Amino acid sequence: MSEIVVDGDPLPFVEGQTVAAALVAAGRVAWRTTRVGRRPRGVFCGIGVCFDCLVTVDGARGQRACLLPARPGMTVTTREDDDE
Amino acid sequence: MSEPVDLVVVGAGPAGMTAAATALAGGLRVVLLDSGTALGGQYWRHPPEHARAAVPTDDLHHGLGRYRALCRALAAHRSAGRLDLRLAHHAWSAVREGDGFAVHVVDRRDAPRETAAVLRAPRLLVATGAYDRQLPFPGWDLPGVLTAGGLQALLKGGGVAAGSRVALGGTGPFLLPVAAGLAARGVEVVAVCEAAHPRAWLRHPGPLLRNPGKWAEGASYAATLARHRVPVRPRTAIVAAEGGARVTAVRLAPLAPDGSPRPGTERRVEVDAVGVGWGFAPQLDLLVPLGCALTESADGNAVAAVDAGQRTTVPGLYTAGETCGVGGAALAVHEGRLAAWSVLADSGAAAPAPANRARTAVRSAVARQRAFARAMALAHPVPRAWPAWLTDETVVCRCEEVTAGAVRTARADGAHDHRQVKQLTRAGMGWCQGRMCGPAVHCLTARGRAYEPAERLVATPVTLGALAGLDEEPTDNAEPDKECS
Numbered sequence: 261m262s263e264i265v266v267d268g269d270p271l272p273f274v275e276g277q278t279v280a281a282a283l284v285a286a287g288r289v290a291w292r293t294t295r296v297g298r299r300p301r302g303v304f305c306g307i308g309v310c311f312d313c314l315v316t317v318d319g320a321r322g323q324r325a326c327l328l329p330a331r332p333g334m335t336v337t338t339r340e341d342d343d344e
Numbered sequence: 345m346s347e348p349v350d351l352v353v354v355g356a357g358p359a360g361m362t363a364a365a366t367a368l369a370g371g372l373r374v375v376l377l378d379s380g381t382a383l384g385g386q387y388w389r390h391p392p393e394h395a396r397a398a399v400p401t402d403d404l405h406h407g408l409g410r411y412r413a414l415c416r417a418l419a420a421h422r423s424a425g426r427l428d429l430r431l432a433h434h435a436w437s438a439v440r441e442g443d444g445f446a447v448h449v450v451d452r453r454d455a456p457r458e459t460a461a462v463l464r465a466p467r468l469l470v471a472t473g474a475y476d477r478q479l480p481f482p483g484w485d486l487p488g489v490l491t492a493g494g495l496q497a498l499l500k501g502g503g504v505a506a507g508s509r510v511a512l513g514g515t516g517p518f519l520l521p522v523a524a525g526l527a528a529r530g531v532e533v534v535a536v537c538e539a540a541h542p543r544a545w546l547r548h549p550g551p552l553l554r555n556p557g558k559w560a561e562g563a564s565y566a567a568t569l570a571r572h573r574v575p576v577r578p579r580t581a582i583v584a585a586e587g588g589a590r591v592t593a594v595r596l597a598p599l600a601p602d603g604s605p606r607p608g609t610e611r612r613v614e615v616d617a618v619g620v621g622w623g624f625a626p627q628l629d630l631l632v633p634l635g636c637a638l639t640e641s642a643d644g645n646a647v648a649a650v651d652a653g654q655r656t657t658v659p660g661l662y663t664a665g666e667t668c669g670v671g672g673a674a675l676a677v678h679e680g681r682l683a684a685w686s687v688l689a690d691s692g693a694a695a696p697a698p699a700n701r702a703r704t705a706v707r708s709a710v711a712r713q714r715a716f717a718r719a720m721a722l723a724h725p726v727p728r729a730w731p732a733w734l735t736d737e738t739v740v741c742r743c744e745e746v747t748a749g750a751v752r753t754a755r756a757d758g759a760h761d762h763r764q765v766k767q768l769t770r771a772g773m774g775w776c777q778g779r780m781c782g783p784a785v786h787c788l789t790a791r792g793r794a795y796e797p798a799e800r801l802v803a804t805p806v807t808l809g810a811l812a813g814l815d816e817e818p819t820d821n822a823e824p825d826k827e828c829s
Contacts, residue, residue: 262478274399275399276392276396277391277395278501284498285504289590290589295745297745300590302492303498304489304780305475306495306496306497309776309780310491310780311743311774311775317456321612323456328456329381329455333503
């Protein structure tokens with residue numbers, strides 16, 4: 261099984277899964293905090309429409325985890341205020 | 345491909361795949377693009393081709409025979425150099441240019457790296473489908489609460505169930521395949537809450553009787569649900585979700601005929617995930633800025649107005665599937681074929697016109713299934729009194745965290761549609777551009793009129809870096825896509 265790196269920790273994924281699917285498969289449904297209410301958010305629409313699942317990937321901010329295929333060695337950073 | 349293309353098709357779901365295959369069979373050169381990494385759209389969502397052994401999803405699908413036949417046809421045209429297939433390409437704008445169209449796309453095959461490109465053709469066919477329509481409720485922004493479509497997308501696309509005890513709620517037949525798919529993967533589906541009463545279908549016996557395939561499909565899901573002992577609760581809604589870092593419970597309430605929760609009847613059920621959906625909202629982002637006329641659909645959505653051949657009011661612009669009114673995959677396939685026939689006729693293609701008998705058969709299937717879609721919309725309405733379950737603190741706009749109280753204040757201050765609410769409260773101004781909250785804000789302020797989405801000039805975010813790197817001339821020399829079914 262291949263791995264991506266999420267906030268410094270290895271996360272396994274099955275070839276073909278998105279970053280969101282890999283996170284959900286590991287039991288994580290929240291990985292972002294909202295700007296105003298500091299609410300936890302993760303995947304909601306799952307098809308690229310709602311933008312709740314934003315992550316930073318290999319330094320590129322604002323990536324929709326539900327659309328992005330996981331690739332071995334990909335570095336994912338979940339951070340607060342990614343919606344700014 | 346070095347020769348000019350005749351047609352760009354945006355969206356490779358049932359409608360777009362059929363339209364592209366039909367146009368190709370008629371001798372046209374076609375570009376087919378989709379934001380996904382595999383052919384199929386949402387209905388036939390698949391993992392990328394190379395990953396299908398690792399993520400088996402065949403048993404979750406319906407009509408796979410047709411899907412595979414379309415994949416084979418498209419692959420053959422691609423080998424022959426007549427189809428330019430662009431997966432993982434996001435169309436962010438389509439504009440008129442001379443006698444044709446320019447579709448601005450970002451190539452995200454190497455995401456997060458983006459490469460901009462422009463695809464041009466004299467004719468454009470938009471088959472962008474739809475996404476789940478949402479109604480807010482207290483706790484709907486808790487992690488673990490997903491759209492029904494999102495639960496299914498994770499399951500079909502990645503083989504992942506988002507929870508082990510799941511409640512589903514909303515309205516419409518789509519809740520049934522989602523529940524059946526989860527149950528088939530060992531998830532305990534604790535309730536399917538359907539706001540409508542099945543009796544509502546009895547007001548439309550004609551469309552039901554004339555579409556036996558539809559109720560056969562429904563019966564197969566019902567059998568799966570019965571086998572897994574999944575309770576389906578008619579005229580019931582999920583009126584609240586509870587939890588902290590993750591949803592831990594939902595509150596279910598039987599509904600009065602107007603859709604308001606019956607007082608004192610709420611029941612609390614522990615769950616670790618929730619799926620919600622109230623029908624679908626068509627994806628009109630590319631069509632609206634092109635100026636195509638809209639019309640009202642029975643489900644309360646504004647949809648693209650088309651003639652009997654799927655032509656919009658903009659010359660050279662065609663659309664098929666959910667953009668013309670939510671009606672399901674079988675209808676989308678027929679409409680895709682009709683649209684491609686129109687493209688062929690309007691292009692003066694050398695291919696012989698389809699036999700009258702074939703055309704009549706497809707048109708009558710479309711009429712029959714449109715009538716079914718209308719009956720479905722009327723039998724599964726957004727309940728009139730749904731705002732009864734909102735508290736003033738309930739988040740309505742997830743992106744800008746605008747509450748129901750703020751929307752009500754804006755309405756009291758004179759806002760009478762979602763655009764004015766947006767100006768007063770920022771609802772709809774965030775990342776999703778009102779795609780999630782738009783229909784709900786519309787219901788809260790302008791009920792009785794069709795919901796027309798805001799005009800979005802940029803249909804999907806695109807980085808300035810990608811645009812700066814846009815090489816205007818050789819738009820068609822990009823490395824061919826490796827991925828094809």
